[in-house]
Amino acid sequence: xSALPEAPAPTAHxxxxxxxxxxxxxxxxxxxxxxxxxxxxxxxxxxxxxxxSDAAVAREVxxxxxxxxxxxxxxxxxxxxxxxxxxxxxxxxxxxxxxLRGRLAxxxxxxxxxxxxxxxxxxVGTELTERLTGGGVVDLVELAGRVAGSVICRMTGLxxxxxxxxxxxxxxxxxxxxxxxxxxxxxxRQVRRARDVLGRLSExxxxxxxxxxxxxxxxxxxxxxxSEHEARGAVGAFVLTGTETLVSFxxxxxxxxxxxxxxxxxxxxxxxELAGRVxxxxxxITAPTPAMLRAVAVPARVGGDAPGTGADVRPxxxxxIATLLCCRAAGAFDPDVRQxxxxxxxxxxxxxxxxxxxxLATAQITAVLDALVASVRTRGPLRVVAREVARGVLIPAYAxxxxxxx
Ligand code: HEM
Numbered sequence: 001x002s003a004l005p006e007a008p009a010p011t012a013h014x015x016x017x018x019x020x021x022x023x024x025x026x027x028x029x030x031x032x033x034x035x036x037x038x039x040x041x042x043x044x045x046x047x048x049x050x051x052x053s054d055a056a057v058a059r060e061v062x063x064x065x066x067x068x069x070x071x072x073x074x075x076x077x078x079x080x081x082x083x084x085x086x087x088x089x090x091x092x093x094x095x096x097x098x099x100l101r102g103r104l105a106x107x108x109x110x111x112x113x114x115x116x117x118x119x120x121x122x123x124v125g126t127e128l129t130e131r132l133t134g135g136g137v138v139d140l141v142e143l144a145g146r147v148a149g150s151v152i153c154r155m156t157g158l159x160x161x162x163x164x165x166x167x168x169x170x171x172x173x174x175x176x177x178x179x180x181x182x183x184x185x186x187x188x189r190q191v192r193r194a195r196d197v198l199g200r201l202s203e204x205x206x207x208x209x210x211x212x213x214x215x216x217x218x219x220x221x222x223x224x225x226x227s228e229h230e231a232r233g234a235v236g237a238f239v240l241t242g243t244e245t246l247v248s249f250x251x252x253x254x255x256x257x258x259x260x261x262x263x264x265x266x267x268x269x270x271x272x273e274l275a276g277r278v279x280x281x282x283x284x285i286t287a288p289t290p291a292m293l294r295a296v297a298v299p300a301r302v303g304g305d306a307p308g309t310g311a312d313v314r315p316x317x318x319x320x321i322a323t324l325l326c327c328r329a330a331g332a333f334d335p336d337v338r339q340x341x342x343x344x345x346x347x348x349x350x351x352x353x354x355x356x357x358x359x360l361a362t363a364q365i366t367a368v369l370d371a372l373v374a375s376v377r378t379r380g381p382l383r384v385v386a387r388e389v390a391r392g393v394l395i396p397a398y399a400x401x402x403x404x405x406x
Contacts, residue, residue, distance in 0.1 A: 022324070025394070033051065042309065058292075071093050100230065108360060117367075133379045135379070141401055143368070151242070152239050172243040201236070202232045209222050242361065247397065253279065264381050280345075299312070382404075
């Protein structure tokens with residue numbers, strides 16, 4: 001990786017915290033991968049795979065589903081199939097994947113997302129604004145966990161009592177926490193435990209599916225033509241992909257705003273597109289899904305032909321797309337800078353597996369951001385009162401981020 005231009009002081013402070021978040025989660029793997037990336041855009045690392053840290057090469061791999069797949073040895077299917085079953089989007093390719101995705105698309109239209117999250121997000125937004133404008137201190141990790149828990153309850157048809165919301169979130173967190181980048185599959189004990197935990201959530205989803213009540217997600221899946229089995233699998237996939245990512249991102253977005261002063265710029269701005277640019281830039285810097293994995297289906301070349309720019313791969317190899325490093329190579333946090341085309345939205349993937357839940361993620365992020373900006377307008381700048389980095393987790397995050405206004 002080439003040296004980055006020096007960032008202005010508040011930005012350097014923000015980036016230093018982001019660095020601590022990464023090192024807290026992966027004290028060995030993260031610095032190691034940075035050293036790997038410094039050797040070139042595509043580097044073979046024994047025991048890990050062929051590591052890609054260049055956005056354009058990453059995009060080529062993600063779009064080439066004939067050579068690089070999410071099924072087969074070394075792919076994410078090794079991790080998730082024993083837990084979720086064989087056909088849950090994350091571990092499918094080709095026509096079957098396209099068909100299932102097409103049927104699930106109806107769950108993520110703006111209307112469907114508003115129905116799913118609208119009331120819960122409005123309540124959280126009001127609570128956040130009231131507490132901050134009243135001079136209170138709010139732990140955004142706790143708040144984001146509650147938002148995620150209540151979305152899981154809506155997904156599975158669980159009632160949204162405080163207990164259910166907390167348990168649903170803890171369950172999802174436990175399963176995601178079992179995954180390690182250096183292990184290609186879960187241990188048999190982990191699989192049993194993950195199935196038990198997920199079973200609790202899916203049980204409720206099955207009841208909701210059988211009832212066919214279209215105000216629940218499983219009921220709506222039935223109306224969209226999914227079988228009971230597919231609906232259970234999809235609920236599991238949503239819980240696994242859509243929980244930790246958001247609980248990681250929302251507090252980190254707030255920290256970036258407070259650390260750089262962008263909270264005040266946003267609050268003073270009348271540009272309707274600025275908030276979207278700021279969120280995208282924060283997603284680029286944080287890349288909540290820090291890596292994407294692919295198995296090699298047929299012999300191929302990853303990256304360029306010149307020495308040091310690519311690698312030959314064959315079936316049995318694993319390609320590790322270091323999304324975070326691909327995105328970070330475009331510089332420090334700066335919403336004023338246009339992101340290079342290859343990087344744009346890479347944090348949500350590319351090609352047929354592009355994040356299906358992006359509209360849902362955006363709704364949750366926007367609800368919290370709007371409440372923060374409204375509080376800044378009323379009471380003054382966002383301030384991080386205290387923060388603690390999460391240690392030894394899969395998705396880098398804060399363990400707590402306590403904020404106040406002025
Ligand atoms: C900031 C939050 C999020 C980020 C950064 C994110 C990122 C990603 C990425 C990078 C992928 C592609 C993985 C790959 O190609 O290997 C993906 C796929 C996926 N995401 Fe998200 N995601 C987020 C939130 C969500 C939410 C809230 C949901 C809720 C349903 C969700 C559901 C999915 C699903 C179902 C897939 C698999 C799609 C497929 O394989 O066709 N994501 N996400």
